[in-house]
């Protein structure tokens with residue numbers, strides 16, 4: 341059976357998760373054609389360090405950077421590089437921090453300059469997948485209820501749902517049980533309990549669901565090389581509506597100022 345966290349633990353995870361949201365907002369303010377992913381990564385490292393926290397992904401299983409930045413056909417786990425962003429790109433930025441012994445984890449897919457309507461729809465639907473997944477993360481439900489909700493939204497829109505990578509519990513470790521797939525069957529899987537902290541993170545492909553890994557040993561790309569989007573929140577399961585511990589508020593305020 342899954343174990344819920346104490347309110348003291350939830351408070352610490354909330355603090356870490358909010359710092360992730362603020363870090364993503366800091367990065368959001370820099371995203372434009374010509375900027376390199378490595379510049380975004382450097383800023384995130386400084387911002388997290390300035391807040392007496394540690395980048396959660398840096399050196400995790402040997403990952404070389406603070407952010408995972410996955411451009412266009414890259415789904416997740418992209419290594420920040422020196423290739424300038426181009427008008428019309430989408431980039432998924434995934435950030436984790438470790439502060440006071442607890443992790444927070446959240447991701448957002450950004451547009452670079454003007455993107456096509458097709459990509460805009462992909463981003464909006466992926467965010468809607470996350471919203472619907474969270475809506476079903478209620479105590480007494482099962483993990484499969486979350487995946488079912490995510491998959492239903494994605495497939496209704498003709499998109500592919502990545503199977504190989506999944507959401508996860510988190511706390512003192514970045515990845516804890518349970519696995520939280522973005523597909524599933526209603527009423528199946530482990531039962532959600534009050535206080536359970538999980539990251540829900542739909543990875544939705546414009547084309548087919550299949551993915552492969554690049555030779556860098558990290559980057560996951562779509563098999564058909566069509567674009568993919570990724571949004572992630574850290575949440576705590578409650579007896580009613582789940583509480584979202586991370587936040588897109590800082591990001592979206594920043595994006596409004598730019599627009």
Ligand code: MG
Pocket residue numbers: 434435436445446447541572
């Ligand atoms: Mg993440």
Ligand code: MG
Pocket residue numbers: 445446507508539541572
């Ligand atoms: Mg995650």
